[in-house]
Amino acid sequence: MVGLKVPQPERAFIAGIPVEVRRTRRRRTRIGLAFDPAGIVLVEAPLDATRREVRALILEHQRWLRHRLEKVTDSAALTACVRYAAGEVMHYLGRAYELTVEPGAAARVRLESRRPDAGDQLTLFDVPAVRGRLRVSLPPAAERTPLALDPRIRGLVIDWYRGRAEDVFGRVLADWCPRLPWVRGPAVEWRHRYMRSQWGSCSRRGRISLNTHLVKAPVRLIEYVALHELCHLKHYDHGRGFYGLMARHMPDWEVRRRELDQYLPVLLQE
Numbered sequence: 001m002v003g004l005k006v007p008q009p010e011r012a013f014i015a016g017i018p019v020e021v022r023r024t025r026r027r028r029t030r031i032g033l034a035f036d037p038a039g040i041v042l043v044e045a046p047l048d049a050t051r052r053e054v055r056a057l058i059l060e061h062q063r064w065l066r067h068r069l070e071k072v073t074d075s076a077a078l079t080a081c082v083r084y085a086a087g088e089v090m091h092y093l094g095r096a097y098e099l100t101v102e103p104g105a106a107a108r109v110r111l112e113s114r115r116p117d118a119g120d121q122l123t124l125f126d127v128p129a130v131r132g133r134l135r136v137s138l139p140p141a142a143e144r145t146p147l148a149l150d151p152r153i154r155g156l157v158i159d160w161y162r163g164r165a166e167d168v169f170g171r172v173l174a175d176w177c178p179r180l181p182w183v184r185g186p187a188v189e190w191r192h193r194y195m196r197s198q199w200g201s202c203s204r205r206g207r208i209s210l211n212t213h214l215v216k217a218p219v220r221l222i223e224y225v226a227l228h229e230l231c232h233l234k235h236y237d238h239g240r241g242f243y244g245l246m247a248r249h250m251p252d253w254e255v256r257r258r259e260l261d262q263y264l265p266v267l268l269q270e
Contacts, residue, residue, distance in 0.1 A: 011040075014058040017065055021054055023047050030237065031057050033065070034198060041065055084154040086147075090134045092164065094218030097134040099157070101147050104137025109160040111135075134160075165192045165215040172219065172226050173208075180249065182234040199225045199260065202232035217263055224256035 010021045020036070021043045031054060032044040043054055058065065086101040097111065113132040136153055169192055177183045190208040201209045208229045214222050227250050235242035246253045 014055055015062050017041055017058060017062060017069070019043055019054075019058060021045055021051075023049075033057070033061070035068055036196075039069055041069065083149075084157055085149050090157065091216040092134070092161075093168070093215070094221075095132070097132045099136065099153075100133045101136045101138060101150065101153060103140065103147060105139060106137065107139060107152065107156055108137050109134065109156050110137075161215055162192075162212055165210070165212045168215050168219070168222065169210050169226070172222050173230075176223065176226055176230060180230055183230060188230070188233070200229045202229045202236070204236070206233055208233075217260065221256055221260045221263070224250065224253055224260065227253070 009023075012019055012021075018040045020040050022045070024044055025047065031046070031049055034042040034044070036042055041058070043058075045054055084099070086099055088099045090097050090099050092111065095113075097113075111132065111134055134157070136156055138147060138150055138152060138156075141150060141152070169190070173188060173190060177185075177187055188208055189206065190210065192210045192212045192214075194213065195209075195211045199211045199214060203209075208226075210222075210225060210229070214225060227246065231242055231245045231249075234245060250256070
C-alpha cells in the first residue's frame with residue numbers, strides 16, 4: 001500500500017509569530033506545538049489538519065506562545081556561552097556548583113556539597129551563591145590542551161547528569177505512581193533524554209519521557225513535570241478533566257509551573 005506523501009514544511013507568520021508547520025503520518029488527534037531555539041513555533045499537524053485549524057490554534061494561544069518564545073530565545077543566547085571549562089557554574093537539584101578540574105589516574109565526576117544557606121535558590125535574574133563543587137578528574141591527554149579547557153570535560157559532565165537523572169527521576173516516579181489510582185502497577189514505562197522544546201511527554205501507548213535537563217531543577221519542579229505526564233495516562237488532552245487531576249493531587253501546580261519557567265535559561269545549558 002502506498003502511503004500519502006508528506007508535504008514539505010511550510011513557514012509563515014501568523015499574528016506576527018514565526019511558524020513552521022510539519023505534517024506527520026503518526027497517529028495523532030491533535031495539533032502539537034513546540035519551540036525552536038531560533039525563535040520559531042514548530043507545529044506538528046496530522047496530514048488532514050487544515051491551514052485554518054492551524055491558524056486558529058496559533059491565534060488562540062498567541063499570548064502564551066509569545067511569552068514562551070521570549071524564554072526560548074533568551075535561553076539559546078545563554079546556552080551558547082557554556083564552555084564546560086573550570087570555574088563555570090553547574091546546577092543540580094536546584095543548587096549551584098563550581099566546576100573544577102584536576103589531574104587524576106582515571107576520568108570521573110563527583111559532587112562535593114556544602115550546607116546551603118536559606119534562600120539559596122536559582123532565579124532567572126540572579127547568580128546563586130555557589131554551595132559546592134562538581135569535581136572532574138582527568139588523566140593526561142595526548143594533546144597539549146590546558147586541563148581546564150579539556151574537551152573531554154563536556155562528555156563526562158553530560159554523562160554524569162544522565163546517571164543522576166536516571167536515579168532521581170526513577171525515585172520521583174516510584175514515589176508518585178502508588179498515589180495515583182489510574183496508574184496500573186507500581187511503576188510505568190519511562191525514559192529520559194535531552195530535549196530542547198519540552199520538559200516531558202506521554203505517548204499514546206503510555207510511555208513517559210522526561211527531559212534530562214530537569215535534574216538541574218529542585219525536586220518539587222521535577223515532581224510537577226512527572227505528575228503532569230502521569231495525568232496524561234488518564235487524560236491525554238489538556239481538558240478540564242486533566243487540570244482537575246492536577247489540582248487534586250498537586251494544588252500548587254500552577255506556582256510550580258511558573259517557577260519552572262524562571263529556570264528555563266539555566267536548565268537548558270548544554
